[in-house]
Amino acid sequence: MTERQKIILAIVSGLAIVGLVIALLLPSRTVDKNLDFYIQDQNVNNQLEVNEPLKFIVNDSSAVVDKRVLWKMGNGDSIVGNPNISYTYHQAGRYLITLQVDGKVVKEKTIDVVKLTKDTVAVDSVPKIVGPKQGFVGESLVFSADGDGMTSWLWEFGESGTIDAFERQVVYKYDKPGKYLVKLKTNTTLYPVSQVVTILDKVDAVPADMGEEEQAEPQEPIDTLALVQNDIKRRLQAIANAGARDQEAVRSNMGYINDTYLRGNGGRVIVQVNGERYNLFPDYCQGLHYLESNRYSRVSIDDVKVDDFHRITKIEVTQRNIGK
Known part of the structure; x- marks a missing residue:
């Protein structure tokens, strides 16, 4: 190998080493494919509401260090620079949220922002009976109370003529076929909420019409x-x-x-x-x-x-x- 060739080889090797060092020292511009974000509402009721502060949080903030983060809020607003942001919508609607990192779209999600009225809140606050609307004699039927603010539960299943249970979730067996009115009284309502359950004998066919009485x-x-x-x-x-x-x-x-x-x-x-x-x-x-x-x-x-x-x-x- 000539002296000139040795010099050229040394230069190329040096440049390769310098490039490797620079690559190691500079942050990676590759966007993590597993990057995602989630949305947290202030009152934690799993409902995004008008004038409610919402938090948009990246699942791995370390993956966007030294990267350019851009949030598009779906209504013309954009927020630059922070992986985690707070934002409030002032109008109800359906919005497409876009998270961009270094100019690349990494995640899009559509959200529904709703406007609650006093009456809507009142409807949501009324407890509901969650349970079957038909069953068989001797079958273990599970009933539970769904709602907020309840501290006491009084269940009547319409067969005994008295209060049958005092827990939020109960199991009940009917001894005779028929239609029964299940009633639940809690501390949050003036009168019980109710639901009709039809109990069939084990040899009976399921009736064709299980609708409410005329x-x-x-x-x-x-x-x-x-x-x-x-x-x-x-x-x-x-x-x-x-x-x-x-x-x-x-x-x-x-x-x-x-x-x-x-x-x-x-x-x-x-x-x-x-x-x-x-x-x-x-x-x-x-x-x-x-x-x-x-x-x-x-x-x-x-x-x-x-x-x-x-x-x-x-x-x-x-x-x-x-x-x-």
Whole structure:
């Protein structure tokens, strides 16, 4: 090898060593394929709400050290420089969140931001019975209470005629076939919430129609607010006055209100009693009948107000107990 060749080889080797050192010293510009982000809401209710501070957090902040991080919030806003950010949306909508690192899109997620009203919160606060709507004699059926703020639970399964359990989740077996009204009373509602369960004999076939019992035929609606409120008041009073065994009066009046004024959507209509506790409409009617119509006293419906004449979502009832 000539002297010139030795010099050229030495130069090339030196450059290679320098390049290797530089590569080792400089941070990598390769984006981690496992990079992701998650969103944390302030009240931790798994619902992203208008005017609620939200946190957008990268799952591995060390993977974006010395890299250019860009958040696109889906509404025209962008935030540069921080792997973890806080952001508040002021309008409800569906937004595409984009995380870019060094100019490359590494993750996109679509979120729904909702606007909650007082009534929406009230509906969400009403406990719900989670459990089967049909079963068989002798089968172990699991029922649980879903909701927030509950500290006490009173379960009635409609077979024994008394309170059957006191836990949030219970297991119950029916001894006889039939339709039973499962009722749950908690500290958060004035009246119990309820659910119908159909119990079949083990030799019975599953009935073709497991829907709710037929309601009374709707009548012509009354077209002024005062008359609507008075008509609902009169129907609720009839439910309160009905005897303990008079289910037909309850079904007829409850069905009339539901079909005529609530557009068949009674299961989503709130009843607020005396400005305090909430119940959904069907549970309020059942509670009004079962709990308040007894031999010693009855309920007087003093006033009824509705929130929207054309689309009722809330009924405010003023009532009191009076002796017979």
